[in-house]
Amino acid sequence: MIYSEGKVTIEVPDSEKLLKKNEVFLNENKKLDRDLHVILINSLDWKAKSFLDLMAASGIRAIRLAKETKSFNRIVMNDIKKTAYDNMKLNAERNKIKAEFYNKSSQDLFCELRESFDNIDVDPFGSPVYFIRDAVQHVEKEGILSITSTDTGCLSGSFPTACARRYHSKSYLSEFYYESGLRILAKSAIEEASIYDTALVPIFSHAIGHYFRIYFKKIRGAKQTDNLLKNIQSISYCPYCLHREIGSAKICPNCKKNTTIIGPLFTGKIFDDKLLTNMISQNSEYTELLKRMQEENKIDIPWHYTTDRVSRVYKLTEPPITKLPYARTHINAKGFKTKDSIKEIVEKFKKLQ
Ligand SMILES: C[S@@+](CC[C@H](N)C(=O)[O-])C[C@H]1O[C@@H](n2cnc3c(N)ncnc32)[C@H](O)[C@@H]1O
Ligand SMILES: [Zn+2]
Known part of the structure; x- marks a missing residue:
């Protein structure tokens, strides 16, 4: 199948001709995600020079970033699947992109690659939490770790037991279930990084469609990490009268019925306002969306x-x-x-x- 997106055209093998284990994953519905990634990189106040696409599949994200941003001079693509590895190489060649290619598990790749990257993207099937400890150590100081999670059911309250197991947090199907899910994911990544005295500060996020996406800026330092961890709290939510507050109050102060505790989750800001302003100034088809994000970012509460x-x-x-x-x-x-x-x-x- 030939597929065009942004300034690139790629070709992925027709999946009906392949066994499932050999398919090359391509989700056309994630155009918005990749478009926003390009806009974000073009909106930074600094130049991100190196990019590691840890799970590159067809390579579309890395190829788009190479073609549609000016800053990168080193692009590395990896995928554990041999068919994906062969395919990303062909697609890079087709788009005249210079890159390095690996066909390794992320764990093996990180053992081999000693250096750090200005942006590492972690886009697995399901949850990215398994990869964060390794990945965060290979992000440059002040660099960006971007993660995707398709584990939305678990994070948003459909599977609270799985959420407790995987994220050590209680998810709940309130009316702001997608926001609490995104914030549980942020909490989990922040905690994974904190063991290295590293603060992963959210700078841009979205919860649209079937996946969550968060971009973190990596900041080294025990003090910065401690300050960030202060934003990990629970929400006491009353499903009867809809009162909610930060904390673990078991009785609703408004209607005196029993509350539900959601979290712990990240209660701080999930957007950097300056970055949003820069992204808006690019005048893309996403201006309305970005302006709405800016509006919500002004009200500093972890729910809606x-x-x-x-x-x-x-x-x-x-x-x-x-x-x-x-x-x-x-x-x-x-x-x-x-x-x-x-x-x-x-x-x-x-x-x-
Ligand atoms: C959701 S797809 C990635 C899609 C791609 N980033 C894009 O934008 O189109 C997930 C990919 O992760 C690869 N993968 C799964 N586990 C991996 C691991 N441990 N190390 C490296 N790649 C892995 C899979 O082979 C698959 O191609
Ligand atoms: Zn109440």
Whole structure:
């Protein structure tokens, strides 16, 4: 199959002619993810010179970054699958990209490669947590670790037992389940890195579609790491009246019913505002999305409300979200962020009935 995206055209073997174990993975629905990666690299205040695509599959991400950004002078692609390795080489050649290629498990690659990279991308099937300890040690100081997780069901509350096992955190299907899932993933990566006195500071994230994506800036230092870890907390959430607060209160102070504890998770900012401003100034097709991210980033709370849940719980007619005086979130079209209490929110809804 021939496939074009951004400024590149690649060819991947037709999967029906191959056994599953030989298929080369290509997800056309992740164009948005790769587009945003290109925009992000072009928006940095510094030049990222080296990129390691740890699980490159067809190589599309690395090839796009090589072609569509000006900064990289060293691109390394790796995949454990031989068919992927053969395919990424062909695709790089086809797009006239100079790169180094490896056909190793990530673990073996990290044993072999002694140097560090300005950006390492970790994009496995499922959870990236298994790879973070190794990967973070090979990211340059102030460099970027970017991770993808398709483990959204586990992180967002559909499989809380698996989440507890894998991320040591309680996931829950609240109305902000995707945001709490993204933040549990961030917590897990931050904790993995903290054992090396390394702070992984989130600079850009998205939770759209079937995967989560987080870009972290790596900062070395015990003090910076301790400060970042202060943002790992739990949320006490009341499914009856929708009150929520940071902490582990077992009884809702609003309606006196039992709460649910969600987390621990990362409660700090998941975007760097300056980076968002730079990304917006690139005038891409994602300007509206990026502006919404900037809006949500101003309200420093680790959750959102949704118009449908508030209306259902309080038996009100659902107002159009555009009529509410609240910041919106990129995660849910009906989601809004505010520091107002649930009582104040309900008052605003009532005025719109
Ligand atoms: C989701 S795909 C990567 C997609 C690619 N990054 C893209 O943007 O199209 C995951 C890839 O990880 C590879 N993989 C899985 N485990 C690995 C490991 N331990 N080391 C290296 N590659 C691995 C798989 O062979 C597969 O090609
Ligand atoms: Zn309550």
